[in-house]
Amino acid sequence: MRLPGSDLRVLNLGIAGFADAIASSGGRVTQVDWQPPARGDAKLGRALARLVNHPEVEEANRRAFAAYLAASPVLEGIGTARREIPGMGRRTILHAGPPIEWSRMCGPMRGALVGAILHEGWAGDAAEAEALAARGKVRFEPCHARGAVGPMAGAISPSMPVWIVRDPATGRRSFSNLNEGLGKVLRFGANGPEVLERLAWMREGLRRVLAKAFESSGPIELKPLMAQALHMGDEVHNRNAAATSLLLRRLTPAILAAKVSRAEAARALAFIGGNDHFFLNVSMAACKSMLDAARGVPMSSLVTAMARNGVEFGIQVSGCGELWFTAPSPVVDGLFFPGYSAADAAPDLGDSAITESAGLGGFAMAAAPAIVSFVGGSAADALANTRRMGHIAQGRNPALTLPALDFAGTPAGIDARKVVDTGILPIVNTGIAHRAAGIGQIGAGITAAPLDCFIQAVAALAEALPA
Amino acid sequence: MVSATKIVPNFYRDSVSLMQISARLGTLPGIARASAVMASEANLALLREAGLLAGPIAAGPNDLLIALLGERKEVVEAALGEAEAALSPRVPVSDAGARDIAPRSLEMALEGAPDAGLALVSTPGDYAAAEAMKALRLGLDVMLFSDNVALADEVELKRFAHANGRIVMGPDCGTAILGGIPLGFANAVRRGRIGAIGASGTGLQQVTCLIDAAGEGVSHAIGTGSHDLNAEVGAITMLDALGALARDRATRVIVLISKPPAPEVAARVLARARKAGKPVVAAFLGWEPEERLGANVRIARTLEDAALAAVALAQGKRSRPASAPRLARLPRLTARQRYLRALYSGGTFSYEAALLLGPALDPAPIFSNAPAGRARPLADPWRSEAHSLVDLGDDRFTRGRPHPMIDQRLRNERILREAADPEVAAILLDVVLGHGAHPDPAAEIAPVVAAARARARRARRNLVFVGFVCGTDADPQNRGRQAARLREAGMILAASNAQAVRIAARIAQRAAGRRRAA
Numbered sequence: 001m002r003l004p005g006s007d008l009r010v011l012n013l014g015i016a017g018f019a020d021a022i023a024s025s026g027g028r029v030t031q032v033d034w035q036p037p038a039r040g041d042a043k044l045g046r047a048l049a050r051l052v053n054h055p056e057v058e059e060a061n062r063r064a065f066a067a068y069l070a071a072s073p074v075l076e077g078i079g080t081a082r083r084e085i086p087g088m089g090r091r092t093i094l095h096a097g098p099p100i101e102w103s104r105m106c107g108p109m110r111g112a113l114v115g116a117i118l119h120e121g122w123a124g125d126a127a128e129a130e131a132l133a134a135r136g137k138v139r140f141e142p143c144h145a146r147g148a149v150g151p152m153a154g155a156i157s158p159s160m161p162v163w164i165v166r167d168p169a170t171g172r173r174s175f176s177n178l179n180e181g182l183g184k185v186l187r188f189g190a191n192g193p194e195v196l197e198r199l200a201w202m203r204e205g206l207r208r209v210l211a212k213a214f215e216s217s218g219p220i221e222l223k224p225l226m227a228q229a230l231h232m233g234d235e236v237h238n239r240n241a242a243a244t245s246l247l248l249r250r251l252t253p254a255i256l257a258a259k260v261s262r263a264e265a266a267r268a269l270a271f272i273g274g275n276d277h278f279f280l281n282v283s284m285a286a287c288k289s290m291l292d293a294a295r296g297v298p299m300s301s302l303v304t305a306m307a308r309n310g311v312e313f314g315i316q317v318s319g320c321g322e323l324w325f326t327a328p329s330p331v332v333d334g335l336f337f338p339g340y341s342a343a344d345a346a347p348d349l350g351d352s353a354i355t356e357s358a359g360l361g362g363f364a365m366a367a368a369p370a371i372v373s374f375v376g377g378s379a380a381d382a383l384a385n386t387r388r389m390g391h392i393a394q395g396r397n398p399a400l401t402l403p404a405l406d407f408a409g410t411p412a413g414i415d416a417r418k419v420v421d422t423g424i425l426p427i428v429n430t431g432i433a434h435r436a437a438g439i440g441q442i443g444a445g446i447t448a449a450p451l452d453c454f455i456q457a458v459a460a461l462a463e464a465l466p467a
Numbered sequence: 468m469v470s471a472t473k474i475v476p477n478f479y480r481d482s483v484s485l486m487q488i489s490a491r492l493g494t495l496p497g498i499a500r501a502s503a504v505m506a507s508e509a510n511l512a513l514l515r516e517a518g519l520l521a522g523p524i525a526a527g528p529n530d531l532l533i534a535l536l537g538e539r540k541e542v543v544e545a546a547l548g549e550a551e552a553a554l555s556p557r558v559p560v561s562d563a564g565a566r567d568i569a570p571r572s573l574e575m576a577l578e579g580a581p582d583a584g585l586a587l588v589s590t591p592g593d594y595a596a597a598e599a600m601k602a603l604r605l606g607l608d609v610m611l612f613s614d615n616v617a618l619a620d621e622v623e624l625k626r627f628a629h630a631n632g633r634i635v636m637g638p639d640c641g642t643a644i645l646g647g648i649p650l651g652f653a654n655a656v657r658r659g660r661i662g663a664i665g666a667s668g669t670g671l672q673q674v675t676c677l678i679d680a681a682g683e684g685v686s687h688a689i690g691t692g693s694h695d696l697n698a699e700v701g702a703i704t705m706l707d708a709l710g711a712l713a714r715d716r717a718t719r720v721i722v723l724i725s726k727p728p729a730p731e732v733a734a735r736v737l738a739r740a741r742k743a744g745k746p747v748v749a750a751f752l753g754w755e756p757e758e759r760l761g762a763n764v765r766i767a768r769t770l771e772d773a774a775l776a777a778v779a780l781a782q783g784k785r786s787r788p789a790s791a792p793r794l795a796r797l798p799r800l801t802a803r804q805r806y807l808r809a810l811y812s813g814g815t816f817s818y819e820a821a822l823l824l825g826p827a828l829d830p831a832p833i834f835s836n837a838p839a840g841r842a843r844p845l846a847d848p849w850r851s852e853a854h855s856l857v858d859l860g861d862d863r864f865t866r867g868r869p870h871p872m873i874d875q876r877l878r879n880e881r882i883l884r885e886a887a888d889p890e891v892a893a894i895l896l897d898v899v900l901g902h903g904a905h906p907d908p909a910a911e912i913a914p915v916v917a918a919a920r921a922r923a924r925r926a927r928r929n930l931v932f933v934g935f936v937c938g939t940d941a942d943p944q945n946r947g948r949q950a951a952r953l954r955e956a957g958m959i960l961a962a963s964n965a966q967a968v969r970i971a972a973r974i975a976q977r978a979a980g981r982r983r984a985a
Contacts (some may be wrong), residue, residue: 001608001634001711003687004584004646006658011576013598014589014612018651021902022587024943025655027648030580033569034590034598042593049597052574053604072477221529224479224505387567391575398555399478407484421601422571 038420038455047462051301051417054465057319060300064318065394065413067297068358071167073174073222073289075282077214078207082158085146085175089158093117094143096154096351097309098324102133102140106310106346111189111437112153113140118191119199120157126191144305145322147292148175149284149351152187152433153310160199161207165222165285170293176285178202181275182441187350189437201267209268212258213251220250222286226360227400229279230410235368236283237352237361238429238444243279248272284351287358294318294413301461302394303414306357306426306449310349310433315453317416320460327452332432334445346435348447353428359397359412362427362446363389366402367410371429377446385427385446386411392418392426416461419454468499468536471543472524475531475554479505485531488553495549497542498535503550506532573601587650589613592638596620599635603628611637611692612651618699621692625703634707640690641668644675651690652872654901655941659684661777662712664705665724666691669813670770672901672937674722674750677774677963679939683781686718696728702736709736713743720780721747722773726818727754740764746780748773752815753822753840769819771963794959794970798929800892800978807975808885809856809895809968810878812871813937816897816964817858823965827972828854831979836861851885854975872904875911882912886919886930893931893974894919895967898953900938900946909949913956920957931974932958935967 009028012019022029038044051057082088093116095109102110114129117138123129132138143154150156155177162175180198184190225246226234232242251272255265272278291304300318307314314324329347336342355361365372366386369379377385383404390396394413401407414426425448432443480488485503492501502519504510506526514520519534526532533550537543570576573586586602588595592615599609603624611624616638628635636643636650642665643650647658654672656679663678665671668690675685689712691704705723712718721743728736728751740747741761749766750773756766765786767773779786807824811817818839825833825841833841835856836848842856848863859871859878871878878896885891896916898908905911916932923930934953938946950960961967 001632001707002584003711003715004648006646006648008585008646008648009580009583010648010650011573011580011583011586011602011607012589013573013586015903017903018587018589018612021649021653025647025649025902028580030570030576030583032573032576033571035571036590036594037572037597040594042597045594045597046600049600049604052601053606221477221527223477224529227479384567391568391571391578401480418572418574422575424568424571 035423037423038458039451041455044420044455044459048417048420048458050462050465051458052421056299056465057301057417057461060297060319061302061394061413061415064294064297064300064302068290068294068413069397069399070169071290071293072169073165073167073286075220075222076164076166077219078161078210079164081156081160081162081175084162084164084173085148088146089139091122091137092139092141092158094141094146094148094150094154094156095309096143096150096152096349097307098312098314098326099142099145100309100311104311106349107435107437108189108346108349108433109153109310111191112155112186113138115186115191115195115199116155116157118196120159142307143351144307144316146175147173147288149288149354150177150187151179151280151284151352152350152431153189154351155186159203161203161210163282163285165282165289166219167289167293172289172292174285174289174292176281176288178206179275179278179281181271182277184438184440188433188440190440191438205264206268206271209255209258209260209264210251212260213254216257217250217254220247222282223399226283226286230364230367230400231403233368233370235361235364235371235429236279237355238431239368239371240279240283241276243283244272244276247279247282280352283360284354287354287360290358291354296321299461299464301416301457303357303416303426306353306428307351308348308353310346313348313450313453315416315449315457317457317461319464320457323460325453325456325460327450330447330450332430332443332445332447334432334443336432336443340434340442344434344442346433348428348430349433350430352430353449356426356428357414359393359400359410362429363393363412364400364402364410365429366404369404388424389427391422392424416454416457420451420458423451425449425451468538469540469543470519470521470534470536471547472520472535473533473547473550474506474524474526475533477529478531478554479529480531480554488550491553492535492546492550495542495546497538498546499538500536501534501546503531503533506530573598573605573607577605584608585610585645587612592616595638596624599624600627603631603633603635606633608633609635609637610640610643610650610690611635612640613637614639618694618697621694622700625700629703629707634704636690636704637692639694640692642671642688643690644685644688646687649902652901652903653688654679654937654939655943656939657684657941658686660686660717660719660781661722662686662715662718662720663688663722663724664691664708664712665689666693666695666705666726667724667815669899669937670724670750670815672899673770673816673964674724674774676937676939677771678778680962681775681778683778686715687712696725696732696736698729698732702728702732705736706739709739709743713745719745720777721745722777723747723749723751724770724773725751727751737761737764748776748780752819769823769965770815771965794973797974797977798931801889801928803889804892804928805975805978806890807854807893807895807971808851808891809971810881810885811856811858811897812860812878813897813899814858814860817856819964820895820968821856823968824854824856824972827969828975836863851888857881872899875905875908879911879915882915882919886923889926889928891930892978893933893971895971896932896934896958897964898934898936898949900936900942900944900949902943904944907944909952913952916953916958917956933961933967933971933974934958935961935963937964
């Protein structure tokens with residue numbers, strides 16, 4: 001033991017009066033605002049204690065975090081899902097979140113998958129499509145299982161165009177579908193004629209324009225673009241106005257130079273320019289790329305994905321590979337558009353929490369005071385949110401900085417141990433879907449990842465720990 | 468002139484930050500020109516014009532480029548290093564109104580207090596071992612105030628701590644003073660040259676207060692928790708603490724306090740004590756040494772003897788046992804008044820009293836809810852019989868109720884009940900002060916003592932109250948003020964528990980018509 005001088009500094013956990021006695025005697029003391037971790041599950045608490053500052057976990061997390069930092073996703077262009085996504089079957093549709101069978105899916109998810117079946121021409125009408133799905137004639141897989149991500153329902157069917165993002169550091173490719181805009185759209189479960197018409201145009205017209213444009217623009221570095229967008233008021237999850245503009249600035253000359261008709265070019269430019277969220281799917285694929293780089297480091301407790309399927313919220317951690325740790329998806333308590341309330345809301349849905357997993361979205365709230373009021377709160381709350389997330393993060397991303405916090409990097413690398421130990425839950429900025437298919441977005445808000453996911457992850461890691 | 472460049476690939480910084488970095492690099496001694504830019508074609512052309520860039524460079528618009536021109540190679544390299552440091556992530560300096568939250572975990576608290584050295588854990592027992600393990604893993608020493616921690620957990624924690632050069636004080640460690648900082652229930656004693664290690668919190672409080680009263684001071688008081696000297700634990704903490712105090716230059720004399728250890732544990736502790744290189748006083752209450760003690764080790768029978776021996780050793784004087792208390796005049800007792808009733812808030816005081824009263828009251832039976840020495844168990848801890856010693860800190864009394872050191876109500880009720888018993892001659896009380904204890908115990912106890920005595924007088928009896936105050940004048944409650952209040956109420960106050968017990972024993976002896984020295 002080391003005997004202290006009179007400069008002993010104490011962390012006091014429990015009876016607050018002991019801290020007062022230390023302070024009144026001239027000692028330095030920090031009172032810990034302690035709650036029993038893991039909702040008072042003492043056994044899990046012990047498992048956690050074995051992992052805290054464990055050299056093996058620390059080293060694994062350093063490696064996983066370094067890999068996350070080293071990734072530099074590049075938007076290479078656009079392609080067709082079945083051709084680009086490795087292992088994607090002909091009769092497969094990808095969906096958001098952890099795996100789920102048709103019978104358990106929520107309304108918007110079913111609506112979107114029906115729309116995707118119709119889009120592929122596998123069924124003549126919605127009823128036929130539902131019957132097909134119910135009979136197991138279509139294979140449903142999580143986007144994440146195929147290196148992809150999609151917002152809300154996240155439906156990606158074989159003929160859909162997808163963004164291709166590549167990380168030169170690992171050579172790994174990540175994918176996302178294209179954003180359809182707001183209103184009646186597939187990702188909120190709408191599958192009417194206007195939705196299918198738009199999807200058809202995106203598959204033919206938009207894809208062709210973008211493919212030609214990329215021939216002349218060449219790949220686009222995404223981290224610098226996202227970094228710049230953070231400095232322009234985006235958190236690249238719920239606000240993508242700046243990033244979409246930056247992308248459009250890069251694409252416009254290329255689209256105009258591409259061998260496509262003026263009308264085609266004009267429609268594509270108007271579509272992109274008219275959708276503040278056009279960049280969201282690109283942002284998600286970039287985040288997926290950064291986090292996939294951090295996957296598969298044994299004993300690492302860093303979160304590599306958070307995703308929701310509208311029934312369950314699931315997370316994956318680096319040390320546990322493809323394993324999902326799930327809990328019931330929370331209903332988002334946010335601000336609702338006129339005429340709607342929490343009673344109309346579907347439980348939290350979509351792969352877009354990949355942005356928070358990568359240190360953006362809610363974690364980079366300090367960059368986006370403009371949307372704080374939209375999700376309820378003040379500009380000071382935005383800063384506080386980012387700071388709070390810093391306490392459950394492995395580190396800061398120096399490539400993605402926050403002017404309002406004196407250019408500190410965004411907190412990144414969610415450590416499942418820290419989430420359970422502090423009870424601070426990762427926040428997720430999110431849109432809210434109506435629970436009935438096809439009505440669309442009815443609000444937006446901030447939600448939190450369920451503690452149970454992280455508790456399970458900690459238990460799994462502790463079990464993997466050599467005795 | 469030497470030029471150098473550094474490319475940070477895929478790294479964005481806004482132009483204002485880059486200009487600031489450029490300006491700062493330009494003012495470094497020996498640097499002629501400096502520039503940090505995003506490597507766009509336009510910026511590269513500017514650098515070439517400025518003579519900062521000679522040949523072609525493999526940097527694109529998304530890369531950050533630092534270009535320097537300086538007098539010598541070392542200067543330029545140092546400046547490049549500085550530039551990289553300026554680009555690395557920064558912890559926010561100005562909070563710009565951001566509110567941060569109180570730390571929720573030990574690890575989080577360490578972020579704000581990276582030089583913390585010890586975690587004081589007083590959470591419910593179910594969680595305490597886990598928190599202690601986290602603290603050890605984070606490199607902290609631990610004081611584990613919580614009790615109800617499994618012995619197996621204690622052994623695991625202490626072994627882990629020992630292997631990593633850390634210490635676990637506890638579980639069930641009520642008192643410690645490290646470097647003058649009170650931890651848990653501790654008294655405001657002056658700092659000095661006597662170090663103490665104790666398995667008992669009240670034992671440490673009594674010894675440190677008596678050292679203070681004798682004009683000496685305490686370097687460190689280290690608690691071990693009540694199970695440390697069990698055979699299973701093997702005194703891991705006491706041995707490590709003994710080693711630390713032996714090495715500590717501020718400590719001249721070491722006092723060890725415990726109930727009798729398991730024999731093999733006692734042997735190990737005494738072997739280490741012999742090698743301490745300084746005097747060691749061991750108060751293993753009720754323990755009779757079998758082996759050779761060594762020139763520097765001596766045994767004290769009571770807490771008071773231990774304190775006085777340590778003080779004498781520190782001052783290089785001969786140790787004198789505490790002089791027997793003198794009682795000028797004993798009140799007249801009725802023929803039926805024979806019994807002593809001791810109502811303790813400190814378990815170790817009750818234990819020490821049982822050991823002292825055993826021979827003093829021989830052959831009269833003694834009962835206790837925490838029997839030691841000759842005492843036999845009380846059939847019902849709520850009802851005294853004959854001579855009784857009651858430890859009101861016993862689990863059976865504290866379950867769902869505050870400890871009697873914090874809340875006097877339970878003991879006050881018991882005082883009145885004992886006082887109504889016509890066979891009771893004397894009531895013995897401890898009054899413990901210090902951090903964590905009741906803010907003004909005398910204010911609660913004195914009126915009850917006065918009322919009990921008045922009621923006895925109305926029944927034509929004299930009821931004697933004997934007690935002692937364990938505390939110092941520097942304590943928040945102030946020992947002098949507390950003592951004055953209790954004397955006013957008619958209580959006979961002794962300097963220590965041992966003295967109070969002896970006085971009480973004399974009263975009981977006289978009542979029994981015997982004349983034998985205590």
